[in-house]
Amino acid sequence: MAEKLAPREKGFSEWYVDLVQKAKLADYSDVKGCMVIRPNGYAIWENMQRVLDKMFKDLGHKNAYFPLLIPESYLKKEAEHVEGFNPQLAVVTHAGGAKLEEPYVIRPTSETIINRSFAKWIQSYRDLPLLINQWANVMRWEMRTRLFLRTTEFLWQEGHTCHETEEDAEKETLQMLEVYRKFAEDYMAMPVMTGRKTESEKFAGALRTYSIEAMMQDKKALQAGTSHNLGQNFAKAFDTMFQGRDGKQHHVWQTSWGVSTRLIGGLIMTHSDDSGLIVPPRLAPTHVVIIPIAGKATDAEKTQVLEKSHALAADLKKAGLSVVVDDDDTKSPGWKYSEHELIGTCLRVELGPKDLAKGSCVMVRRDVKQKEFIPLDQAVGKAQEMLEQMQTSLFEKAKSFQEANTFEVNSYEEMKEKADAGFLLAHWNGDAKVEARIKEETGLTTRNRPFAQKQEAGKCVVTGEPSPGRIVFSKAY
Amino acid sequence: MAEKLAPREKGFSEWYVDLVQKAKLADYSDVKGCMVIRPNGYAIWENMQRVLDKMFKDLGHKNAYFPLLIPESYLKKEAEHVEGFNPQLAVVTHAGGAKLEEPYVIRPTSETIINRSFAKWIQSYRDLPLLINQWANVMRWEMRTRLFLRTTEFLWQEGHTCHETEEDAEKETLQMLEVYRKFAEDYMAMPVMTGRKTESEKFAGALRTYSIEAMMQDKKALQAGTSHNLGQNFAKAFDTMFQGRDGKQHHVWQTSWGVSTRLIGGLIMTHSDDSGLIVPPRLAPTHVVIIPIAGKATDAEKTQVLEKSHALAADLKKAGLSVVVDDDDTKSPGWKYSEHELIGTCLRVELGPKDLAKGSCVMVRRDVKQKEFIPLDQAVGKAQEMLEQMQTSLFEKAKSFQEANTFEVNSYEEMKEKADAGFLLAHWNGDAKVEARIKEETGLTTRNRPFAQKQEAGKCVVTGEPSPGRIVFSKAY
Incomplete structure (x- = not known):
């Protein structure tokens, strides 16, 4: 008999890590927090790439490749960005046998170095929109890692686009979020909540961040993809400008959006069972x-x-x-x-x-x-x-599970009681301090303000102050 | 009118760099020796990847992904390997805000870190052959760089395989060389010479290295792909062992082989003209x-x-x-x-x-x-x-050019005279010191000992000592 897995009910995390290794999807390496993606796991990633790449290209995006290393000074040009990523950077200080004059960081994300090129490439509104995507490895030094879900190095795609108006950028941001929703639901058979992240959970340097959030079998949330309206923040930091229809120079409006090998973790934790991996047929190797x-x-x-x-x-x-x-x-x-x-x-x-x-x-x-x-x-x-039925059935089962474990909660007490129960729809006054207190006291974080949730005024479960509408709280990966 | 290119006859290098930039194939970056591959260039790379990936998979290879960073100590386990790559390493000394206990190097190639996994995965002869390929970025700190041809960071594929016997490993090494030849000739329309590299030109850590060598329009050689029989060198350094049919433990026999974004440079320099880029239809975006x-x-x-x-x-x-x-x-x-x-x-x-x-x-x-x-x-x-005719015609034109610029030379004087004339087939005594002297005095390097060249004994053009057969010398990129 093949080796048995640790069952889910004895510990979801143990089951997950056991499955990933026994099914030969990925393996630990001696490099802190870095994994080896084995052929069984990489084949799923290749199928994901194939589908997503076509979806991007069908919308006019083109692939390109930018340097792995970013001069440290670039990151500092956008204040929020460097603050957000600084603690996670891996730094190259020596190369070719000598100390570097300026250290390079390994890209944690590429907004800065890509803007340096965009600033050269874009002259006029005729060059817009500029729709670029990159498939690449990135590195974020994490304290606690888990195969696929949070690794120091991971593989991803990062879309980077430039537009003439804020409205165009917002449209692109939401369009790509919808692409992610469609991919998650129609291919991964993983139902997701689309919505906007709070100020404290948004991408470092963005104007607004939107996400897709999925519910794993242990009722925890997984942020599975994000799409950012960057406004003109990076354009101003890097002088990415265009001559407008009015003959004047303007900063471009930008977006960025990404999904990563984390999706493989999401796929596993959504469908698999005590016997092993279950893959939706549309992505199955x-x-x-x-x-x-x-x-x-x-x-x-x-x-x-x-x-x-x-x-x-x-x-x-x-x-x-x-x-x-x-x-x-x-x-x-x-x-x-x-x-x-x-x-x-x-x-x-x-x-x-x-x-x-x-x-x-x-x-x-x-x-x-x-x-x-x-x-x-x-x-x-x-x-x-049977394969078509399986695809549909996996989605429906996960959808029912998500619905059965999503609750409206109306007091902080109820929220604490249900802290492990799944997605909690609660009123909140929008104050980041209150959000931080809830996180500290309960382990619950805001996931997003779901588009599907009708926004009706109410009272914050913690302070009783006015709330514009319910937002989703959940424990999360 | 579109901007005119610097013509080839005024300077082949200037023409090349001008073309790469004006055709928006690639661009310089602020990161030393790193390029930005623009959508027009990346689209060619994607087509190359698609074709090669299928060729590899049809032969049973599977893709996987290994960490970008390699502990410095790994490289030191194989003496020739570290000696060869040490001067070119980029080193990560700090990460997550702290100094690392052991520095990591950014992979210049992945034999070492991959062997660490292979040693864990392989138990018995039943696990062999193990046929793995990785698509990845690698980094070699180069002093002089040129877009696509020699860049600090480049994209490539690296195949890594393990076999039960030396014979199996040699068969794989030559099979993959033949895949490269076929790809170069049938898809890139770029005729190549297949053959074995000399001891001094072989891969650091290999037993034997084979290459495909193409002739550019300026008659210089481009090493376009290499396939290495690694013997048991890395297996011994990393204890990559299997239980054989005899019940005893043996070190595996290994190969590695790679082609990179350098191929795009080769494609450009083989076919393009003063009006710009010419791409063989089978790879044209x-x-x-x-x-x-x-x-x-x-x-x-x-x-x-x-x-x-x-x-x-x-x-x-x-x-x-x-x-x-x-x-x-x-x-x-x-x-x-x-x-x-x-x-x-x-x-x-x-x-x-x-x-x-x-x-x-x-x-x-x-x-x-x-x-x-x-x-x-x-x-x-x-x-x-017309597209089919173009594919054939590009190959034939390049083939005629290569043939017309390949000469047998029979004295050192003649070799010096013809130093810029193309591929020179000359007798050489096999001594690395003589090879080094020829390189220093003429700029000519050994390319490979071509399989197509009948090996007949002769006398070394420099020393007059016995030579086992002619080898190709050429100036090279």
């Missing part, structure tokens, strides 16, 4: 494993089963599915079932001499684990159908 | 630009021309081509011709009212620049045909 069963079969039967297995694999591949035939003689079918449940293959096909005699096979969906007997001549259509 | 001509046309005619332009674009796209319609009113057709020659669009279609009346259009191949009148109803097929 392997859709189908065919396991030939030949325990007490004759050699002739074995040959037949193998031939049929490979023929079926070929048909499934023709239909666009990713398929493996696990015909390793040294492992039992039971071991293979466990192994493929662990690594998250979406659909298992069992095929033995008895099945073949009946002209059928057994199909088992990874998430529901029910055996279905399928006529072989319907196997391809049925596999496609 | 844009295959066709349609330029509607409407100088003295009536409004009705203009509308017709525009409609037909977009209809033709749609048909070409349906046939799998990448197409733009340049219908910007503020620019003249002449300006657009120059601009698209500069940025390397493969095929230009001119379409005006007169053409429309005749049911034809004008097509111009970027490389030969001859106008052809094509019936509109044959435009799609003809465009495909």
Whole structure:
């Protein structure tokens, strides 16, 4: 049998870390807080990249690449930005055998160095909008790290755009948030709340930050993507200007937005179970494993089963599915079932001499684990159908879970009681000090002010002062 | 008119740097030796990645990702390796606001940190071969840099594989060299010489290094890709072992191989001309630009021309081509011709009212620049045909150039005379000191001992001592 995972109810964190390692998704390294993304994990990231990259390009964004290292002085040009990122920087002080005159930092994010280029590239309103995206590694020195969720180095995409007006920038900011929502829900099958972050939770240097927030199976929130309206903050720091239609020089209006390998952690914690990984079919590296069963079969039967297995694999591949035939003689079918449940293959096909005699096979969906007997001549259509059902069903299950664990709370007492219960919709006076006190006393942080939540005036649960509407509090990763 | 380039004959280097910047392929940054890869350049890299990634995966390689930072002590575990890379390292000494106990270096290549993982992952011969590839940024602090060709930071792929036997490792090393040759010749239309590097030119830590070497238009060589048989050097340094079929522990046999954004420089210097970039169609971001001509046309005619332009674009796209319609009113057709020659669009279609009346259009191949009148109803097929011809023709032209500038030389005098003439096939006694002397006195370096060259004994052009066969000397990038 494949190694068993620590079950979720004994400790969600332990289960998560155990799963990530046993399913060979990622591994610790000797470099503080840095992970190794193993082929099983990287294949999911590649699928995410493929989908997101197309979504970005369909909206006119183009990829580019900017230096890994940023002169320390660049970060200091935007006051809030440097304050926010300074404690997390990795600094290169020596290179080529000598001490550097000015240290470089490894990019924690690229607004500053990208603005340096934008300032050169943009002359006139005709150059706008400028729509750029970068796929890259970034580094933020974290005290407490966890595979995929918070690592010193991570992989991400960072979009950076310039616009003629504040309105255009706001439109782009919200458009990209919507792209993230769509990706999270339609591909990751992970329902998210879209909304605006508070002043204290916004990106260092932004005017406004919006996020998508998902609920993990332990009812904690995961900020899964952010989109920032940067206003003219970086443009002013770097003189990123354009000649407007009025013939005068203006600072551009900018946005930036990003999602990272953290999404893989979100995907795992949304769907997986005590047997291992569950991946929504639209992002799954392997859709189908065919396991030939030949325990007490004759050699002739074995040959037949193998031939049929490979023929079926070929048909499934023709239909666009990713398929493996696990015909390793040294492992039992039971071991293979466990192994493929662990690594998250979406659909298992069992095929033995008895099945073949009946002209059928057994199909088992990874998430529901029910055996279905399928006529072989319907196997391809049925596999496609089951994968579509799985995609929908994973989303619906996660959506129900999120809804069942979202509450309106109307007093600070109730908030404390329900601190671990999920998303808490509460009135708050908008004061950052009160927000900080709640965080300190309860561990709850503001996630965002959800667009879907009708904003009606009320009274702050802590101070009783006026509140413009409910905001979501939750414990979070 | 678009800005004119510095012509090649006035200085090949100046032309190159001018082209890279004016065609918006890449730009300098304020970070020493680091470049910004602009969307026009990055799009070529994405096409290269797409093709190479598929070639690797078709041979069973899987992508993974390892940390950017490497503990300094790792590099020291392999003596030749650290000696080779030490002068080029960028070092992180501080992070998270504190001095690090052990400095980290930014990866110049990843053999060491990858072996640390391999040693954990591999138990038995059943885990072999292990075939891994990584797409990543790396950093080597260079004194003299040039956009794409030699930059402090560059993007690349690095393959890392482990095998049971030396023979398997050698087979993999040569197989990947052949993948590079195929990619260079069939996609980049850049003929290359495959062969083995000398001891002094091999990778630091390798047993044997093989390379593909291309000839640029200035007759200098460009090492465009390398494949290394690492033997057991890193395996021994990192205890990367497996239980063999004999039940005993053995060190694995390894390979590594890489190509980088340097290829973009090679592509430019192989094909481009004084008008700008020429890209082989199989890697071109844009295959066709349609330029509607409407100088003295009536409004009705203009509308017709525009409609037909977009209809033709749609048909070409349906046939799998990448197409733009340049219908910007503020620019003249002449300006657009120059601009698209500069940025390397493969095929230009001119379409005006007169053409429309005749049911034809004008097509111009970027490389030969001859106008052809094509019936509109044959435009799609003809465009495909012309692109295929262009792909073939670019390769043949470059191949003839390489052949015409490859010489057998039989004395040191002749070698000095022909030092700038191209590839020089000369006898050499295999002594690294003689190799170093030739380099110092003539600027010529050994490129590789080409597989295609029949190895017949002769006498070293410098010492008169026995030589096992001719090796290629050339000036090089």
